[in-house]
Amino acid sequence: MKAHEALNPNAVFLHQGQTIGEASRLLLKNSLNRAAVLGNNHECMGTISKDLLLEALLNGLSQETDIQEIMQAQCYNLAFDDEVSLEYSNQMDFGVVFKDGIPAGVIEPSDVLRAYAVREEEEKAGLRATLDAVYTPVIAIDNNKTIKIINKWAEKAFCINETTALYANAEEIISNPEILELLTGEIVYPNNKVTFSGSSYIPYCKDVFINQERIGRVLVLRDISEIEMLVRESEYTKRLNDELEAIIESSFDGLYVTDGHANTLRINKGFERIMGITHEQCVGRNMVDLVKEGVFSRSGTLAALKTGKRASLTLTASTGKEALVTSNPIYDENGNIILVVTNVRDIT
Template identity: 30%
Template sequence: MVLTDVVERIPLPALVINQDGKVLSYNHLLKTHMGEKITKGEKIYNAFSEWETNHSSKMIMAEACGRRFVFIEGPLHDTNDLLLVGTETQELSELKNENKELKKLTRELDAIIENSYDGIYITDYKGVTWKTNSAIEKLTGIPKEYYIGKNVSALIKRGILKNSVTHRVVKQRRTVSLVQENFAGKETLITGAPVFNEEGDVEKVVTNIRDLSDLNELQSELGKLNELNNKYKKELDLLKNKTKQLNGVVINSEKMKLIYDTVDRIADIDASVLILGETGVGKDVIAKHIFTSSNIRSKKGEFIKINCGAIPPDLLESELFGYEGGAFTGASRQGKPGMFEMADRGVLFLDEIGELPLLLQVKLLRVLQENEIQRIGGTKPKKIDVRIIAATNRNLKKMVANGDFREDLYYRLNVLPVVIPSLRDRRDEILPLVQTFLEQSNRKYDMTKTINTELKDFFFNYDWPGNIRELSNLIERLVVTTPEDNIQVDNLPYEYRETKETNISSSSIVSLKEATEMAEVKVLGLAVEKYKNTYEIAKALDTSQPTIVRKLKKYNLNLNKGEG
C-alpha cells in the first residue's frame, strides 16, 4: 500500500518524517490545520514555530499557526521513518470534557435506574442481560447481579423467569406488555420497549416490571377517598346558604331550603313519598327532583307521571295497570303496558292521589305490598320494581276519617311526607320568582320587558291563591299583553287591580317581620328610582352601603342607572 494511502486512512492529523526530520507524507486533516505551512521535502521544524520532543514518552509538543498540537511518534515497519499521529490540544480538551460529561450522565442514569420503584431489566437484541436494578430482587427474589450476562431464554428454562417480553419486542418491533404472577404469587405488569439503532434495528430492549398488587391497593384506597369526597361534596352542597334555582323554581326561603335538603337526603332511600301542598306550589317539581337526584332510579328507569284526577275512573285502571289484547271492546290486539310497567326500575308519580277511586286504591295497595301488577284481562301477575311518589292538595287524613280514602293505603304512601308551604308563606321567593319568570318570558317571546317598583310591591304583598303557577301565568300574560317595555300596576288584569287597594289598605294582620319587609321593599323601590348608586341610597337612608347591597339582592331590586 502506498505510504500516502496509509497516512490518509488515519482519523487524526498525521504525517511521516525521515530520520533527518524531512516531511515524507501527511493527511488532509493535518493540511486543514496547517495550510501552506506543511510541505513535503521540507524540514518539519520549519513548519512549526515550536517543536519539543519528549524521548521517554515518545510525545511531541508543537505549535503552528497559533494552534498547539500533541503528537505521538512511532516507527514504520521495515523503515527508519517515523509516523506522527496527533491532535490539537483544544480538541483534546473538548474530548476530555465530553468524556467527563459522558461519565456524569452515566452516573445519573445508573442512579435513576437503581432508585426506580419498578424493576428495570435491559437486554440486547439477543436477550443477553446488560443491566438491571435492585428493585428486581423484591419482585423475583433473586439478586440483581445474578442476571448480568445471562440470556432470558436460559433464565426461563431454569424457571427463574416465567415469561419474557424481550423476544416478542424484537420480533414485533414495538412495545409489548403482559401480566404474570411473581414468585410470591402477586400480579406484576411487564412492559418491554425497543431501543433502535441508527439503522433502525432493535439494539436493546428495556423492560419495566411493576407490582400490580400495590397499584390495586392504591386504586381501592383512591376509590374510597373519591366516594368519601363525593359524600362530603354533597353535604357541602346541601349546607350552602345561597339561592338555588332548579327547573325554574327559586329556592330562597329557609323553609324551601330545608325541604330541598330533606328531599336530597331521601333521594336514594327507596320508600314511598307523599308530597302535600296547595295547587301550584310545585309538587311535581319536587317529585322530579327526587328522581333526578337519585343515583339509583334515574340511571335505571324513567320518571312516569299520571294525574289521577284528570282521567275518567273507568279508563284510569287500564292506564295504570295496562291490559291484555282483547280484554275489552276496543282494546288493542297487542295489548298495552300500563304506567306501572313503563315506570319499572324508575319512579311513578301519582299526582292528585286524593282523586283515586276506592276500587283502584285497593289495587294500588296490593302493588305496594307485593311489588307486582296484573293487567286487565291478564291471568299472571308480573313483578315490578317501582318507587311511588304521590301528591295531593287535599287533606288525606280528613278523607280517611270520612271513609273516602283507605287508611292502610294512606300509611303505605305516607312513609316519607314532604309538606310544601304556599307562596304567601315564603315571600322571600316572590320577587326572585318574578325576575325568573320575566326572563323566561322575555326569551320565549324575544322581548325586553321590565317591571316597575310599584308592581313589584304588589307582587310581594299579594296572597297568590294559585301559588307559583298563578304567578308564572300572570307574568307571561303581562309580557305578552303590555304594549310598553316597562310593565306597571295599570297593566294588571282587572281582577288583580280590583284587589290591589284591598291588599294595601285593609290587608289582614301580618307578622312584624313581614310588615318590616313590606316597608323595606317600598322604601328601597323608591330609592332605586331616585338615586344613581348604592352609596347615595345608603346616605339617604342613613345606613351602610353593604346593607343596601344585601337588601337589594334580597328583594331582587336593581338600580335603573349607574352602578349597583
C-alpha cells in the first residue's frame, strides 16, 4: 500500500518556534491527540502530544515555552508513494507524508490499519460482485463446515439469504441432503446431475488448499435446465420435421416450394416423377431463371407472387410433361409473402 492511500489529509502541523500554549490551543481546537512539528525546510522534527503538554504544564513550564523543549524527537518522513505495510505500521509510531517537498498529511499505525481494513472490505465487495456475475450458484465452506462464501444465485437456489447463511454452519442452513453431502462428504468429484427447486445442475466440487493445507471446499453448480429444455425442443422440432418430410414425400401429387422471392426451396419425389425434372435442376434456383431457360413454360409461383392470390394454370416442362399447377402464397404476420406452395398434377 502506498503512503498516500493511508494518510490522514486533515492533519494540522506545528512549526519550529511555536510555544506550548499555541500547541495546546491547536490540539484542542482540532480535537487532536498529537501533531507533527515541522522545521524551516518542512522536515518533520518531532511530535507534540496532549500528554506531553499536560506533563509540561504540571511541571510548571510556562505557556511561552518553546515546544522544541518538550517535543518527542522520533518522527518519520515518508514520500507520497512510499510503501507502507502492516509490519511497517508496527515499527512506525508517527510519520509525515510529503508530496513534492510539501507536507500532505500524517500517518499513524491506526491509519494504516484502517486503510487496510477499507481495502479488505473493497476486495470482499469486488469478490461478491464477481461471484454474483457468474450466473451460477457458488458456495464455499471452511474445515469447520462454516459457510464463508455464498453468491446470490446460491441464495436463490437454496432458498436462503446471505445474512442468515454467511458464517453459519452449513449443516444447520442447507436442508438438501445431496448438496450437503457434496459440501461436507467424501464425494469430491461427482459425475451425476442433481435436481432441486425445479432446476437441474451439474455439480463441481473441489477442496481448497493454501500452502498445501486444506482450508475448505467450494461447490459450483452449473444450471443445465435451459440446456435440457433446448434439447427437448430440438428433439421435438426434429420429430416434427421428420413427420413433415414423410408427409411431403408420401404425397402422390407433386409439391414445389419457393420463398417469397421465387427462390426454390424444395420439391418432392412426386414432382420429379410427374415433370421428369430433378431436384438438382431446381433447388436453389429462381423461378424467373427457370422459365427463361425453358425448364418450365410458365410458372404458377410467379403468378401468385404477382397477384398475391392463389393461381392455377397449366404448364409444360422441358421434358414435354404437362401439369396442372395450383400455387398458394403464404403470408407472415406482417402481410408479407414468405412462401409459395405449389401443388402439381399430371395431365400429360
